[in-house]
Amino acid sequence: MKQQISYQATAFYHLSKQPNGEESELWVIFHGYGQLAEFFLRKFQDFFSEDRLFIAPEGTNYNYLQGFHGRVGANWMTKYERETAIENNHRYLNALLDSQLESFTTEPKLKILGFSQGAATASRWASQIGYPVDKLILWGGGFAHDLKWDGFEEKFQQTRLYVVLGNQDEFITPESIKKQEELIRVINIEVEKVTYSGGHDLHYPTLKKLID
Template sequence: MHKEVVYQSTNTYDTLNKLTEKTKTVWLVFHGIGYLSRYFIRLFQSLDPEENYIIAPQAPAKYYKNNDYKRVGASWLTKENTKTETKNILNYIDAVVEMEKIPSHTKFVVLGYSQGVSIASRWIASRRIQPAGLVMISGGFPKELQKEHFSFLSGTTKVTHILGENDPYFEIEKVNAEKIRVKNILPQIEFRTHRGGHELNIETLTDII
């Protein structure tokens, strides 16, 4: 018999810089598969530390990345028990945001990179979040999300999708088809590219909101 149990769990997350009265933008950033949040958050070190505060949740599923059992990576979701795991992760993100007590005077930006796109978009849709910006980088948009899941978004939310021109994980035909689908769901979306591959290029974020 396949059974289920409910229990309390503890997870970590990382932050970069200090949240003060001078902070202008708070970033909630979701790493891709294979990352740990404490390494992923370093990609944002070039942003002005006085004006930007970064929160990086940690995917709960850890694994060894190669056969020497030294490097550890993490994954948000797999095809196994996805519905329950998604619920657990979204509850965890709620707890992180509640813990941080993001002040109202700041702009709130949600960013997902690679696999993190699926978490960022699902959290916004399920919790009806109104961020100043939603940034999706080198990741696929969840198949189950439709236009009605984002009907609550105001016109002030800036939505941006960024993809490397040399990203080996995407074929141009599939990319173009996905653009049409996502544009129908999020009409305000802006598509950007950079000359790199499957990576987060911090320079593309300088005028994101």
């Protein structure tokens, strides 16, 4: 007889610097499957500045990347009990955003980037927060197929939306591209598609254009 219980939990995140509450941009960046937030954040270090605060939350599920020892990676969910994982992610990420916004004297522009598995997580999270999203970048992935579309068009009317894909990305298939195109038609708002020459990774020149 399966039951469930709720309890207080601890999650981890990394910051680009100590916040001063005066930053004009707040970037929340989501790592991909098997990555760790600390190392994912380092990919953005050339864009660190006094006016930007990068927050890299870490998925709360951990596993060895090969076998039973060695390097460990984090992920946002698996297919097992995925709905519970999504709800837990939202509670964690909402609490994280609220805690950071408390220090700001003027509301910063919220910009969100999700890479690979983090793209689906980012799109789900962005669709349910009450804070306005200035920019949403889905890189090496796309919109979650199970997004709640009610009110999506109105919520993201003022949001700049990007889907970024490498032309040699081994995880992107014609079928997945077709599904994303169908989802984008449902959204009925403008989504800019960006491609670059490369594989399943953050392409620096493209990243620079989207951040600066």
